[in-house]
Amino acid sequence: MAASRTTRRRKARRRADMSLLGGIRPPITVLSVLLLALAGFTAFSLGTVHEDRLPEAVLTSQQHFAEDGAIALRASLDESVTDLDRAAALFSTGKPVAPDAVLDRIGSVYQKWRGTAVVEIGSGRLLAARGENLPLTAIDRTRLSGAAGLAPRMVRMPGGETRLLTLSLLNWKDQPQQLLVASSSLRFPGISLGRFRSIAVVGSDGAVLSSDGIPQPEMVAENQRADVKRDTKQLASFARTAAKKTRANPLTAKEPGSGGFPGVSGSLLGGESGGDRAAAGYAGLAGSEAGTGTTATSLDLTVVAMVNVPQNPARTSDAFAGMVLAGALLLVGALVVALLLATVQRPLLALFLDSRRLTRGNLTRPVAVPRGAEAARIAAALERLRLQLRNGTPAVPAARARHKRRTGARTLLALCAVLLLAWCVPLGLLVNRAGDAVVVPQQLVNDQRERTDTLNDRVRRALNEGQADLLSVASLMDGDTTPEHMTAVLERTADEHARYQALYVLDPAGKILARAGGTPKAADGKGPRKDPVALDDRGKSPVVVATAPVPGKAGTAVVGELRIDFLNALLKRPGLGEIRVVDSKHRIIASNGGYRAFQKLDDDRLDALVDGSALKVGMAPRPGSVLYRSGGDHVIAAAAAFSGGGPAGDLKWTVVSWQSAKGLAIQEYSLQNRTVLAGLLGFAVGAACLGWLQIIVIAPLRELARRAEALADGDRRTVLYPRHHDEVGAVTRSLEIIRQQLQQRQQQRKQAAGQPSAPAGKN
Incomplete structure (x- = not known):
């Protein structure tokens, strides 16, 4: 009964020695499971990408x-x-x-x-x-x-x-x-x-x-x-x-x-x-x-x-390519796992068992020396320590010939990484590339044109509404209106409409009679502009100026400066990509993304599209769209010039939009994206699990090999501390016990010879 309790305690201590997430087994097990899951994802994901009759x-x-x-x-x-x-x-x-x-x-x-x-x-x-x-x-x-x-x-x-x-x-x-x-x-x-x-x-x-x-x-x-x-x-x-x-x-x-x-x-x-x-x-x-x-x-x-x-011809899904890639991953994964089991896990577990045997006093059987470099060095050091414990002989530094060139654990880990990369890299760069085989539905090109034309009309109407508001305000300012009343009306208008950054009343000499909002940027000391809506490009940023004459006051007008952020907000439309409002010189006035004021489009094809949409067919400009290749990618672009009634129609502005077809749910791009995703997932799985092995097992194992050889060469003063509670840590603790046993024997021999004992060791 006492022997069985002792055995149970030993087994409990052995299990407690192993960390839940540490050791050699968890990373290899996780790698196996993740590679198996990735193979299933590859087969299912790539095998189910098919072209619907309506994309x-x-x-x-x-x-x-x-x-x-x-x-x-x-x-x-x-x-x-x-x-x-x-x-x-x-x-x-x-x-x-x-x-x-x-x-x-x-x-x-x-x-x-x-x-x-x-x-x-x-x-x-x-x-x-x-x-x-x-x-x-x-x-x-x-x-x-x-x-x-x-x-x-x-x-x-x-x-x-x-x-x-x-x-x-x-x-x-x-x-x-x-x-x-x-x-x-x-x-x-x-x-x-x-x-x-x-x-x-x-x-x-x-x-x-x-x-x-x-x-x-x-x-x-x-x-x-x-x-x-x-x-x-x-x-x-x-x-x-x-x-x-x-x-x-x-x-x-x-x-x-x-x-x-x-x-x-x-x-x-x-x-x-x-x-x-x-x-x-x-x-x-x-x-x-x-x-x-x-x-x-x-x-x-x-x-x-x-x-x-119009529907596309029916086309069935081809799952063969997905099955081939999944099978290749299973073969690569099996080879990597087998390599890790044979060259890292089994030698380390053998070292763990031999080191435990030596600490219990079983010194009759020699220590088996595996093939791995670090494991072989530790096993050779354990064998020398076994002989020292058994024969009681002092340590003698081993000959340098024992450092036979072997394949180290880091090299084996690098080889596993190369095998995984051999599967991941082609998926990210070569397999299922869309290229020229992409078929962009004509309906998408038409929709880009019609939506751009709709947005163009929305921007034009917003400018017209802004000028109409000023006409309504100006109609209430007759010849008897005082500056105080003008200011009250302007402040009320500024509070109700966030589109204006500044509102003011100009007399024929350019003097500001009343104002509300921010500081005027377009007031230059001259009288009001003749154009109802105009662009002031004299500063570093564009200023859209709307003007409404005051009835009964010749040369006096209500002026409103519209916020560019107001125009930018109108351009926030999902599914249209990059959107720009450009003037007749192709300078950017507003955008749905970052831009520099008065920046050019910097694309000859977009410039040609803007020019083409502004050409008058009959009496009105017509919106245009085009599908072209840029940098190996298909780009859908459209442009629509201001047309229709209202004062903003005379600005000769154009709304242009473009987007990459890669972001659209097209069969060829969906297949390419899923293939790249599978490659990236494989890279992430390999990097995570092999990095885990390097940090938790390989690096401490290399350090342990150096310490074990130093102990076998006679270093009895350096205490060995385990980094982790795993197999490498267990071997380290066993070597520390052996060091203490050898140090006690050395002290006993010196005491028997009448010599003073050495210090117990540095801590």
Whole structure:
């Protein structure tokens, strides 16, 4: 019983000697498991990459197209509400104005509303009206108090169309309270649809409130009516599905950490017809930042963009290449693991057992000397120490011939690394390279052009809106306006609109009569500019200057300097790559990324594309797109010059965008990316596990070999400390016990000879 307890204690101490993560076994075991897992990943990942009949990149592009439509619609609706509220507030701060004059001034500044009206709230009497007849009976005049009562509302017109009614109050002292009403259609401002695309605004119940791109059946030829009806039915089906999906919480509808559009968006697949397949993107109206709502987002509207895309021929997945690469990794891994087991693990475990045997006093059997250099040196030192313990002879330095040249553990580790690199490097540099075999769908090139043209219109409209705001402000500054009143109006405008960095009023001599915001940068002591919107390029950074003349004051104007950051923010569109706004000299004015003011594009092909898009075909510039190779990669680029009405159209600016096709979900690039990923994972696994071995086992083993030889040569004073609680540490502790035994015998011999004993050793 006592013997069994002793045996159990010894086994427990032996197990305690080994660290949970240290030693020779864990890194080799982990390496085996990771290589096996990587082989499975390689076979599955590369074997399942196949080309769908409709590439994923096309569906993602439709999603981005719908997001652009949602951004444009939300900005347009919010801008309409803000403009009407601000116009009513500015009118209310001055003297009472006749209802007809109110509508005339609003109509001369803004051309966005289909109809406007002024209604006396108390009596319900219509005081003035412009444009289409408004359904005023849909407004409950008894519930107009508070923000909720004045919230915009959607109403159905007799013809079936949906209108958005925007309400605001006109308040003057000693005057009956009046209601200013404006109606606008739920259509997209400046959306470029191209060919075969339709876009719709969908209500919360899935009903299509308005649509563009699909003609009425009676407006097309007889042989095309079936296609129109099919597309209309498909769009209605997409609308119902999208309305359900956009009810989800944006935080749960997207993957964690995904950026881009702050709302709910996605893509849908429809039916096939004549080799084409209907694809759609949807996006719910969302604020500019996640979690923030606006007036437009409270309407629960969804945008659906649909297009018929030609399908690719069906092609099955080829899993043979993935299986071959996985099999090659299994062979390499088996060779590496076998090499480590045979040359590192087994010799070290043999040393561990022999060193334990010597410490227990079993000195009859010689120590087996393995082939490895460090293990052989330690085993030879143990054999010499065994003889010293057994025979009691003093240590004699061994001859230098014992240092026979052998393959060291570091060399074996380097050989294992080379074997793993022989599998990893070709995957990263040679195997499954996309090259010229990449087929970029034409739909992606078309979408790049249409989205760039849409963004171009959004920037142009933003500049026009800025100048229109100044016209509205200037209309309230007549000949009797004091500088104090001007300053109050400018400060209120600056607070309501973050697009201006400085607002001021200039007289004909260039004197600033009133100002708000930051320090003017474009004021040069001269009178106001004649151009409504102009670029001031005299400084180190561009300054966009909008000017609005003050009625009744010849030569006096309200000037607003727009922030470049405001333009940069408009260019933040996911899926378009790099976006730049350039002037007629191809100098960069705004960008969605880092740039230097007035920097050139530095690409002849982009310069040629900008020039080509600015050429007038008939009366208006046409956007252009191109697919070209640059540095071994395919690049999709598009450019759209300013066109359309408004003062900003005279700037002759161009919006240009480009992106690498590598970032798109195209089959050839997906296969290349997964192949490179497999190679990088193999490199990471090898570096981690072999580095683990080097730090935990190989480096301490080399140091131990040097200490063991010194001990066998007669160094009884140096204490041996283990680095880790593993096999190498156990051998080190055994050598320390042997050192102490030899030191005690040396002291006993000296005492027997009558000599003073040496110190116990240095610590």
